[in-house]
Amino acid sequence: VLPPWCFVTPGQRNLNLKLFVSQRNLEGYVGFANLPNQVYRKSVKRGFEFTLMVVGESGLGKSTLINSLFLTDLYSKDYPGPSLRIKKTVQVEQSKVLVKEGGVQLTLTIVDTPGFGDAVDNSNCWQPVINYIDSKCEDFLNAESRVNRRLMPDNRVHCCLYFIAPSGHGLKPLDIEFMKRLHDKVNVIPLIAKADTLTPEECQLFKKQIMKEIQEHKIQIYEFPDIEDDEDSKLIRKIKERMPLAVVGSNVVIEVNGKKVRGRQYPWGVAEVENGEHCDFTVLRNMLIRTHMQDLKDVTNNVHYENYRSRKLAAVTCNGGVDTSKTKNQMTRSPLAQMEEERREHVMKMKKMETEMEQVFEMKVKEKKQKLKDSEAELERRHEQMKKNLEAQYKELEEKKRHHEEEKSNWEAQQRILEQQKLDASKTMEKNKKKGKIF
Amino acid sequence: MLAGNRKCITARAPEKVGEGARAVPLAGHVGFDSMPDQLVNKSVNHGFCFNILCVGETGLGKSTLMDTLFNTKFEGEPTQHNQPGVQLKSNTYELQESNVRLKLTVVNTVGFGDQINKEDSYKSIVEFIDTQFEAYLQEELKIKRTLHSYHDTRIHACLYFIAPTGHSLKSLDLVTMKKLDSKVNIIPIIAKSDAISKSELTKFKIKITSELVSNGVQIYQFPTDDETVAEINSTMNGHLPFAVVGSTEEVKIGNKMVKARQYPWGTVQVENENHCDFVKLREMLIRVNMEDLREQTHTRHYELYRRCKLEEMGFKDTDPDCKPFSLQETYEAKRNEFMGDLQKKEEEMRQMFVQRVKEKEAELKEAEKELHEKFDRLKKLHQDEKKKLEDKKKSLDDELNGFKQKKTAAELLQSQAQQAGGSTTLKRDKERKK
Numbered sequence: 001v002l003p004p005w006c007f008v009t010p011g012q013r014n015l016n017l018k019l020f021v022s023q024r025n026l027e028g029y030v031g032f033a034n035l036p037n038q039v040y041r042k043s044v045k046r047g048f049e050f051t052l053m054v055v056g057e058s059g060l061g062k063s064t065l066i067n068s069l070f071l072t073d074l075y076s077k078d079y080p081g082p083s084l085r086i087k088k089t090v091q092v093e094q095s096k097v098l099v100k101e102g103g104v105q106l107t108l109t110i111v112d113t114p115g116f117g118d119a120v121d122n123s124n125c126w127q128p129v130i131n132y133i134d135s136k137c138e139d140f141l142n143a144e145s146r147v148n149r150r151l152m153p154d155n156r157v158h159c160c161l162y163f164i165a166p167s168g169h170g171l172k173p174l175d176i177e178f179m180k181r182l183h184d185k186v187n188v189i190p191l192i193a194k195a196d197t198l199t200p201e202e203c204q205l206f207k208k209q210i211m212k213e214i215q216e217h218k219i220q221i222y223e224f225p226d227i228e229d230d231e232d233s234k235l236i237r238k239i240k241e242r243m244p245l246a247v248v249g250s251n252v253v254i255e256v257n258g259k260k261v262r263g264r265q266y267p268w269g270v271a272e273v274e275n276g277e278h279c280d281f282t283v284l285r286n287m288l289i290r291t292h293m294q295d296l297k298d299v300t301n302n303v304h305y306e307n308y309r310s311r312k313l314a315a316v317t318c319n320g321g322v323d324t325s326k327t328k329n330q331m332t333r334s335p336l337a338q339m340e341e342e343r344r345e346h347v348m349k350m351k352k353m354e355t356e357m358e359q360v361f362e363m364k365v366k367e368k369k370q371k372l373k374d375s376e377a378e379l380e381r382r383h384e385q386m387k388k389n390l391e392a393q394y395k396e397l398e399e400k401k402r403h404h405e406e407e408k409s410n411w412e413a414q415q416r417i418l419e420q421q422k423l424d425a426s427k428t429m430e431k432n433k434k435k436g437k438i439f
Numbered sequence: 440m441l442a443g444n445r446k447c448i449t450a451r452a453p454e455k456v457g458e459g460a461r462a463v464p465l466a467g468h469v470g471f472d473s474m475p476d477q478l479v480n481k482s483v484n485h486g487f488c489f490n491i492l493c494v495g496e497t498g499l500g501k502s503t504l505m506d507t508l509f510n511t512k513f514e515g516e517p518t519q520h521n522q523p524g525v526q527l528k529s530n531t532y533e534l535q536e537s538n539v540r541l542k543l544t545v546v547n548t549v550g551f552g553d554q555i556n557k558e559d560s561y562k563s564i565v566e567f568i569d570t571q572f573e574a575y576l577q578e579e580l581k582i583k584r585t586l587h588s589y590h591d592t593r594i595h596a597c598l599y600f601i602a603p604t605g606h607s608l609k610s611l612d613l614v615t616m617k618k619l620d621s622k623v624n625i626i627p628i629i630a631k632s633d634a635i636s637k638s639e640l641t642k643f644k645i646k647i648t649s650e651l652v653s654n655g656v657q658i659y660q661f662p663t664d665d666e667t668v669a670e671i672n673s674t675m676n677g678h679l680p681f682a683v684v685g686s687t688e689e690v691k692i693g694n695k696m697v698k699a700r701q702y703p704w705g706t707v708q709v710e711n712e713n714h715c716d717f718v719k720l721r722e723m724l725i726r727v728n729m730e731d732l733r734e735q736t737h738t739r740h741y742e743l744y745r746r747c748k749l750e751e752m753g754f755k756d757t758d759p760d761c762k763p764f765s766l767q768e769t770y771e772a773k774r775n776e777f778m779g780d781l782q783k784k785e786e787e788m789r790q791m792f793v794q795r796v797k798e799k800e801a802e803l804k805e806a807e808k809e810l811h812e813k814f815d816r817l818k819k820l821h822q823d824e825k826k827k828l829e830d831k832k833k834s835l836d837d838e839l840n841g842f843k844q845k846k847t848a849a850e851l852l853q854s855q856a857q858q859a860g861g862s863t864t865l866k867r868d869k870e871r872k873k
Contacts, residue, residue, distance in 0.1 A: 028510040031726035033536040038730035071467040096460035102472030290470035294477035
């Protein structure tokens with residue numbers, strides 16, 4: 001069971017709800033079926049708001065249509081409408097009224113654009129309109145972004161009725177340009193104004209031509225969403241075939257065949273506003289007010305406003321909205337989470353840098369230490385060698401000495417023996433001498 | 440069905456939308472009175488979502504009460520008493536009643552009140568609630584966000600189960616509720632109230648209410664500002680805390696099967712208002728004020744959390760000169776400050792490293808110097824030894840030479856003596872021969 005109105009960009013409906021839930025069947029009365037009533041109650045208490053913008057050249061019956069739609073004199077003697085004022089440049093004017101019906105209170109803001117398309121050079125006449133729409137979005141964005149938030153009035157433009165002059169031929173370049181520039185900022189509903197100047201056949205052709213051109217220029221006008229209900233969806237399809245709606249406006253009540261109707265009296269008859277065969281006013285009124293007012297608000301909030309918001313925030317937080325893969329990632333995060341992510345990245349980078357530096361440091365220290373060790377070993381070795389050398393020499397010397405000692409003592413011993421012999425010999429000779437000269 | 444009850448509501452400035460607008464009369468039926476219906480249709484199509492948190496000690500019948508309230512069997516087995524800490528278990532169910540779909544999440548505390556030291560028991564609960572707020576806040580702050588399809592997990596109602604002691608609140612109860620009252624709508628209920636007699640119950644309720652008031656605990660008050668429900672809500676406010684009994688078992692009473700608990704001395708009927716306040720709870724929680732609970736969570740508790748969080752991060756609404764900040768400026772300022780911070784940290788680390796390198800270098804140089812000194816000393820020693828050896832050698836050489844001379848001299852003498860002796864011998868021999 002899919003929420004049918006839920007979509008992401010105008011003209012594209014998809015759903016994105018994936019949750020891990022389990023189904024359960026109720027075995028008796030619980031009572032939450034009363035939730036819709038609770039919602040109803042609260043919404044009535046809160047009241048409703050709606051901002052409707054009308055754009056078109058003067059004389060196309062915009063004010064009359066508004067008055068007809070809301071069955072009131074929005075512009076009266078005390079509050080004259082823009083049409084009675086002569087404008088040199090394009091203005092954007094808003095009138096706020098409070099209307100009540102059946103216990104429901106509606107704050108209606110009508111935004112008019114006198115002077116639109118009336119100049120000789122109409123370049124950029126759409127700019128004040130865009131500025132107005134954007135400024136309302138900005139107000140809402142700022143209110144939504146405050147730390148202390150209070151009840152936020154919704155003054156965003158929920159719907160823009162664009163009046164096309166009943167030329168019968170096709171769209172004017174200004175029409176195309178305007179719709180191209182505004183279709184992604186606001187819900188655009190094109191209307192054929194003063195439709196009572198076209199015969200049904202002319203009107204059919206005109207409508208076909210307009211829709212063709214709209215498609216050609218890839219203009220995305222507001223699409224009435226399909227409803228689940230079979231009966232209603234047939235209705236919706238029928239209505240879609242009548243787009244753009246051709247309207248006639250009037251608050252003058254005329255009697256036709258005993259009935260009181262609103263219409264425009266001509267010598268040749270009465271063009272009835274609420275007669276479906278005469279014009280599409282009823283269709284417009286029903287769609288705009290009775291069935292799709294909430295949807296227009298929802299699309300404004302979920303699509304047009306979100307687009308504005310993401311564009312605005314991206315410009316601030318992601319390199320001026322330059323489209324890189326990094327930016328795409330950033331867009332799906334809140335700026336706070338973004339900063340958190342950056343901080344984490346930075347911490348990791350620092351850690352990495354730290355370990356790298358540490359490694360290099362360690363390596364250098366190791367190198368140096370190793371060198372020191374090597375030279376110490378080298379010196380040790382040399383010292384050892386010299387010592388050994390010395391010891392060898394010592395030994396040699398000792399050996400020599402010992403040898404010499406030995407030799408000396410031998411020789412001395414020999415000498416003593418010789419001496420003794422000599423002594424003995426001389427003693428013997430003495431003895432012999434004493435014995436007489438025998439010989 | 441309240442839809443038929445359409446009274447004309449007078450405008451209440453200024454907190455209501457519509458200030459600054461002039462009222463104009465309508466000349467007929469325009470049709471925008473269908474707006475509430477359009478809104479309702481959209482909500483119904485989208486489905487509703489409600490999250491209940493049940494806080495209470497193990498064994499107070501939390502799961503049973505949920506089963507009874509929603510007439511269905513929810514999860515699992517009863518928990519043991521040996522949990523080391525308080526955990527939160529959450530389960531989501533899809534229910535449907537007539538054309539209304541409800542995504543219900545039931546969160547149960549597991550192990551609450553079982554520990555010996557319960558000082559930190561409330562912490563995991565507060566953390567859980569805050570986590571849900573945080574998730575929503577993050578989504579709300581994203582650049583590309585999808586709020587309308589976001590599954591809201593924020594807790595809309597907290598049923599606090601009070602043990603049926605009949606005396607007063609436990610200090611754990613007071614502490615926990617005090618910590619939770621600014622974060623969630625608390626609805627205190629007396630669990631397993633079939634253990635308390637009617638007279639005890641009245642006293643118990645009065646005691647509990649007075650203890651809550653004297654400790655400044657703010658429990659959820661059913662709203663009395665909408666005249667359609669003001670009366671019933673204010674009556675019910677006086678019955679708080681609700682004394683409930685839960686049961687999924689059915690007993691035959693008369694010729695109907697009713698939910699009840701059967702005792703030898705009688706049967707406690709869950710849906711009998713004389714027996715317990717179960718019906719009142721169901722009425723208030725689900726049938727009448729579910730939407731208000733959701734609204735209060737969003738506009739009060741969540742806003743408070745958000746405000747605190749943003750202020751913590753340094754966001755303000757106006758700068759010192761009392762000019763309002765635009766979102767962009769705030770973000771930019773924050774970001775610059777943040778980047779500056781990071782740069783500083785990086786620089787600090789570099790400096791520290793440079794310092795370390797210097798120190799280590801000095802150390803190593805010192806070590807090198809020492810080594811050289813050592814070997815210089817050794818060298819000197821060696822020189823000395825060598826000299827000694829040389830001397831010794833020299834003296835030996837001298838002695839050798841002396842000896843040699845002596846030897847040579849002695850040998851010469853000997854040879855002379857021998858010659859003489861030889862001539863003497865010869866003489867003797869000669870004489871003999873004569």
